[in-house]
Amino acid sequence: MRSAHNPAAGKAIVRPGKPTPDLPFQPGKVAGRLVAWYGRAGRDLPWRMTRDPYRIWLSEIMLQQTTVAAVIPYYARFLKRFPTVQTLAAASLDEVISLWAGLGYYSRARNLHRTARQLVAQSDGVFPDNLAALTALPGIGRSTAGAILSIAFDIPAAILDGNVRRVLVRLFCWQQDPRSSIAEKQLWQWAEALTPANHPHDYAQAIMDLGATICTPRGPSCTDCPLQDICQSFRAGLASVLPITARKRKIPCRRQVALVVDNMGGYLLRQRPPEGFLGGLWEFPAMDLPDGQQPEQAAIRLLDDLGLRGPLGKIGKINHAYSHFKLEISVFKVAQETAGMIAEKGIFRRVPLEELAGLPLHGAHRKIFRQVEKE
Numbered sequence: 001m002r003s004a005h006n007p008a009a010g011k012a013i014v015r016p017g018k019p020t021p022d023l024p025f026q027p028g029k030v031a032g033r034l035v036a037w038y039g040r041a042g043r044d045l046p047w048r049m050t051r052d053p054y055r056i057w058l059s060e061i062m063l064q065q066t067t068v069a070a071v072i073p074y075y076a077r078f079l080k081r082f083p084t085v086q087t088l089a090a091a092s093l094d095e096v097i098s099l100w101a102g103l104g105y106y107s108r109a110r111n112l113h114r115t116a117r118q119l120v121a122q123s124d125g126v127f128p129d130n131l132a133a134l135t136a137l138p139g140i141g142r143s144t145a146g147a148i149l150s151i152a153f154d155i156p157a158a159i160l161d162g163n164v165r166r167v168l169v170r171l172f173c174w175q176q177d178p179r180s181s182i183a184e185k186q187l188w189q190w191a192e193a194l195t196p197a198n199h200p201h202d203y204a205q206a207i208m209d210l211g212a213t214i215c216t217p218r219g220p221s222c223t224d225c226p227l228q229d230i231c232q233s234f235r236a237g238l239a240s241v242l243p244i245t246a247r248k249r250k251i252p253c254r255r256q257v258a259l260v261v262d263n264m265g266g267y268l269l270r271q272r273p274p275e276g277f278l279g280g281l282w283e284f285p286a287m288d289l290p291d292g293q294q295p296e297q298a299a300i301r302l303l304d305d306l307g308l309r310g311p312l313g314k315i316g317k318i319n320h321a322y323s324h325f326k327l328e329i330s331v332f333k334v335a336q337e338t339a340g341m342i343a344e345k346g347i348f349r350r351v352p353l354e355e356l357a358g359l360p361l362h363g364a365h366r367k368i369f370r371q372v373e374k375e
């Protein structure tokens with residue numbers, strides 16, 4: 001049982017109203033088969049038994065760039081602490097970021113918080129049920145809005161997340177770069193043409209599930225697929241080579257130094273600015289390694305910039321990978337015999353070891369913390 005009762009179901013439904021492009025099959029076939037398949041084989045996921053737009057929105061945001069397995073415990077923890085949009089709006093950004101720590105792409109957490117506050121201020125926390133109003137909210141793009149409309153409100157709205165994109169590329173045998181602007185336009189057109197007026201709630205989840213479990217990135221299970229006989233790439237023998245991928249660009253490596261300053265029983269930590277990459281998360285003081293400089297020299301300079309002095313000891317190297325660059329951090333420790341003034345001010349804080357585990361450190365610096373714990 002994967003449907004949840006929806007008071008909106010059965011109301012007059014507004015079709016997106018786009019002209020149907022020439023398709024190699026009847027679009028209704030796709031929805032009919034997918035909904036039937038979903039009834040037999042769809043996954044039971046924690047966010048499937050609700051029509052609460054708050055929960056649907058939360059799950060959709062968490063699932064962006066993140067696997068279902070990784071999201072499930074975060075989703076449960078989040079809902080336990082923030083069961084409603086009002087409780088999320090009332091929380092501090094620090095607390096939201098703390099609960100998000102480890103899930104990555106932290107702008108999602110900041111946007112969740114901003115959107116919750118905006119909704120509470122504008123409409124007492126009631127979610128809008130139209131595309132324009134949803135996409136005007138921070139962090140909600142066209143596809144996420146489509147998912148909220150379909151799943152929470154049973155309003156037909158196209159979705160084009162990563163899974164749906166892959167299914168459409170293969171179903172229509174799109175043999176060009178799937179990330180080009182031409183592809184974007186074409187894929188949205190197909191997504192809209194296939195979105196049914198009836199059961200958009202089940203269809204939305206069915207096509208996302210098909211991409212996640214059958215039409216997977218590597219080795220699609222075409223023999224188990226309800227769309228096999230109409231799938232254009234299966235017919236052409238191209239199912240496992242599509243979507244075409246651009247040649248992988250070399251991922252740059254950034255070299256940094258970081259200091260673990262033991263400042264009279266507490267470690268010196270700083271908070272990153274609230275906006276931007278890893279915004280609001282905590283880290284040990286660190287800096288990029290200037291070209292041609294040895295890590296030890298840069299560490300001395302960083303210590304000096306902090307207004308601190310003391311003998312340096314090497315802890316080791318930490319490697320961490322993000323989607324667009326890699327980090328190699330040379331980590332040094334330094335023990336301070338007098339409390340540095342800097343630790344008391346602004347973005348810096350002196351944190352005892354036993355409290356470090358509870359601080360939302362970003363991934364690379366959590367690795368540093370584990371090294372410190374071992375020592």
Ligand code: SF4
Nearest residue numbers: 215222225228231239
């Ligand atoms: S037949 Fe294969 S390639 Fe085509 S949609 Fe199904 S799983 Fe994907």
